[in-house]
Amino acid sequence: MKFNRRQGLKAAAATAAATGAIAAAAPREAMSQTRAETLRQVMGGVINSLDATMLGGTREGFGLVMNTYDRLCSMGRKPVSTGGFTFDLDNIRGELAERIDRSADGLTYTFHIRQNATWHDGTPVTAEDVKWSLDRSVSARSLAPPQMSMSSYTSPDQYKIVGEKVVEVKLPRSDRLALGNLSTPYAMMINSKLAKQHATSDDPWAINYLKENQAGGGAYIVESHRPGQQLQLRRNDNWKNGLNGELPFFRRIIMQTVPEAATRASLVERGDADLCIDLAASDVPAIESRNRAKVVAIPQGNTFQCIVFNTRVAPFDNPKVRRAFALALPYDAMFQAALFSRGSKYYGATWTHAPNGNFPQPLGINQDLDRAKALLAEAGFPNGLETTFTYAVSMSAFVDPMAALLQEALGRIGVRVAIQKLPDAQIGTLIVERRLPFFTDLGSAWLPSPDYFFRLYYSGETRWNYSGWQNAEVTAMAQEARFTLDQARYDDICRRMIDISLEQMPHVMLWSGNHEAVMSKDISGYTYWFHRMVDWRDLKRG
């Protein structure tokens, strides 16, 4: 039994072959000419539908339809001091409409469609197309109708063709969000002639067709789609609906699913990918310090992280208990542990009555263990109580450290907290059924006016009213605010709603993390949008 020379040589040859194969695997040179005009974005999620209104459509689809479809109007953008831009709900311009007339009473909007606007197939955009698209947004079995109803769009009767390329939209009451809502992904304009060819009696709004096909006129056209893997788009060179009629810079967009965050980070850092907006929060400071890629951090004023009390079960049906918990939390330590303080605080103000009607804003809540203890005793729990704090597995990266701090701080007022992590689908079900006593979740609003937050997150019966809180005064005021045209009255109402919510504390507003986009150094123009996805039309190289 000898290990002879020949065997040794064979083993060596095998090793050499393997090494050679790695060397041969070096990437082929990318075509440098088009590479500069190509944007490669890597993301953790998937796009499961070309029509974002589909039931079950993923968030990544919002960014897609903003680029493949136009809307009647579009929100503007404003620069942010830290670099980049953010969306501007107060500055709305026409997109597919070249002019928008608003009647003096605010009940009628008239949209004049751009004369030279065409669909991807070259046919002109007509008033019938716009009417059909608007009808679809309030009638189809999709995610669009509940969103449209947030600004009083509920029936096809509200949309009327009043001339060639002119469509009139009627509102029952003057609604603050009427135009803003027509700028959201769900209000996309569809080539109705094409869509109707594929509509059936079971599916009059061509939902099945549009899921896998496009019938739009937006700035980009989907060239290939491998669901769950990648999507490639090319620029629509006939697109004229941009700001000042300008075409976007990038001719080609590649959107690729790369599930592992660490891989996404190294792709962008090595310059093989150009953009990523969903890296792990802990990776971003390191990338910033290595300075091989650019980090654009933009405050997300329309989102929040909150700690929720189920106001429909004991002990959290008692506002004193809720306030005691809120007063016991170590806000700064939690913010530092969860997000390295990269974001905006919604705590730490010193006022007791809101100074203005902005929401969310830093609220008058701070840690005060003595008062917390006193309140808990007043509520009938002098010896503390026991409860369970729950959060979704997908949030563990930042909630794990925060939960440990919360547990420790509540322990100091005699509250024993058990921590429970659950899969996302499971926690969703428990929230809807209101079976969790105490948990954390995220919220965001497409149309971040204070009344919208209060309507969505502080009243109603949907999942988004996480705490299940019902306060007749706030519910009534949120409805009134929505329709009021008097700014002073609106601010008064909002101030009052903030005060009540702070006193009753259905959930504790914590903070909003920055939107952190990591991109190649030569990319500029990055804009944070309300839908929290990338709009490629904004971006430039060089």
Place this chain on the structure above:
Amino acid sequence: MRALKSIGLRVGRRLAASVPALLGVVVFTFVLMRVLPGDPAVFFASGPNAGQAEIQMIREQMGLDRPVHEQLIRYFAEIGRGQLGRSMTTGQAVVADLRERLPASLELTLAALVLALGFAIPLGILAALRPNSALDHVVRFVCSMGVCVPTFVSGLLLIYVFYVVLGISPDPTGRIDIFAASPPDITGFLLIDFAITGDWAGWYAAAGQLLLPACTMALFVLAPLARMTRASMLAVLGSDFIRTARSIGLSHWKVIVVHGLRNALLPVITITGIVFSTMLGANVLVEKVFSWPGVGSYALDALLGSDYAPVQGFVLMMALAFVVVNLLIDVLYGIADPRVNVE
């Protein structure tokens, strides 16, 4: 001709015998998915403002508003039509998804298996030739390392060394360079497709993409294969017929490979079958790390979203794969050792 017919009969009988097991798997997975907490309708109705009405609509769309036994009957009817339902996660028919992704997983698994066998068998033989020598200890150490390091760690490590630091490996995102033209879609196995079309540049690129994930997986399964080869070789090399072969003056090489290895292969083939089936399902971490569009990561995503249809389809497919692999292994037994009968 008669031999072929008898093999066909045997194979048919084996397949028929597996039908009850497959049925059991379908029913079990079906029930299990519905018993697990988590409502897919809630998970997928997460658009802004989606309320109870939208949850109900999704439930109807997925057929979840019907009683469970009716859902099961409908599912069987669907299987009868060659369909497995629709995935909410990707928005595609499950059959189409699996057809697209199974070749990716198979190609990766097979490449990893070939790589692993290519190293494990020589290493196992070397270790068996000199038990308890330094060489044996080195082999044992390499195998232990491979098994101890989880695949996502070794995967990330390989990416870090060969992609991030050395820059000689292509970016670890899927089966083909993203900027290259899309591959010819013939069999779904890129290496075969590129070879058929004669696109050797494409073939090298695809092989380059395959190499790191295949190495990661091969490292992980090196241990069972090499250890099994070693143990089995040790037993065989100590037996009488080897001594006889040596005594009649056969060459060292011939004694080991022809007389030793062939007799030692049976347990190795068995373990290869098991390793292969496990790899096909368990390479999900490798698929995630390398963005490999395979079935493992597909099933995991579906499971996290309580997306019933893809999980059921995946389990059924894996059960089928297990049946086929076992059959194949039995046939290989016959080739390796004619004394073994498939029956």
